[in-house]
Amino acid sequence: MKEAVHIGVHPQAEPDLEELVGRVALGDEDAFARVYDAVVSQVLGVARAVLRDQAQSEEVAQEVLVEVWRTAPRYRPDRGTAVNWILTLAHRRAVDRVRSVDAAAVRDHKAALLDRMPEYDQVAEHVEARLEREHVRRCLRTLTDIQHQAVTLAYYRGLTYREVAEALALPLGTVKTRLRDGLIRMRDCLGVTA
Template structure:
């Protein structure tokens, strides 16, 4: 058992100066100082992370990340700006909050994906009826067009012909076909009540 442990099994409070010195020595690459810093502060860091995350496994993982970051960035610690314990706990809090945000974002992403992938039941009878009604509306609107516009639109949309092919088939100039198609579409929109 560590020297800093008292009868309760809890680490005794280490002085702020001692932790500062351990963190400064860690910045210089002293593995022993880092080991002692870890022993002295891990329970507090883990406790803070666990309160934020609740999940023990994630709290352990984030605590490891905190100490890895502490080892890698110890040189950034400035005792004039605050105590080592506060520096470590700030790292811990930031990492824990980042994990909460990450987990939340992943859940949201999974939920959106799940919703997107859910097959929505379709009433095929109602859908077929709707399509039939729409076809009747379009047929009625087409009947109200002039025969020249109706013929060009039918060849384009039902026959699948291009404007050039329609012009050749009907023996008309291309510009005439384009005008009939444009005017026919404008009139159809009016008749069907389509606004753009």
């Protein structure tokens, strides 16, 4: 089979990316458009291989190409080809995206766990309050009936001395004495120092 020869037609030469990136570094928009066209599919391929998500891969590809525009002056041909530089940027950006997404997922998971778990102080306070209530109940059981009723009405229902006296049908002085005696007994039972 003979190869067809076209006279006067020169095959289109691939763009010299190193030269184009050098022109991009000088702000040449046409050179950037040619770099973009030459590498966009490869950049997208690298991003997709790392991210496995089309939408995120497209975002990363756009970010990388914007980075190429901004950082073209930093490209050094003596360190590698322009395409390798651009694909390295793409790989790094895609890996950074994976790490960022993973870190966000870990933070969200930890935050969800913290929302469900009460803080240690809340647990300790709850236990302490429960123990104190039980201790108070035990001490209330040591009071006489009138002391218990007077303390309960005055301190748990918020009645005044006069209202307690009316509720128990006792003279006000008797109620005051029973309350005082009951509170002294409670203080001693609870171990509170005066």
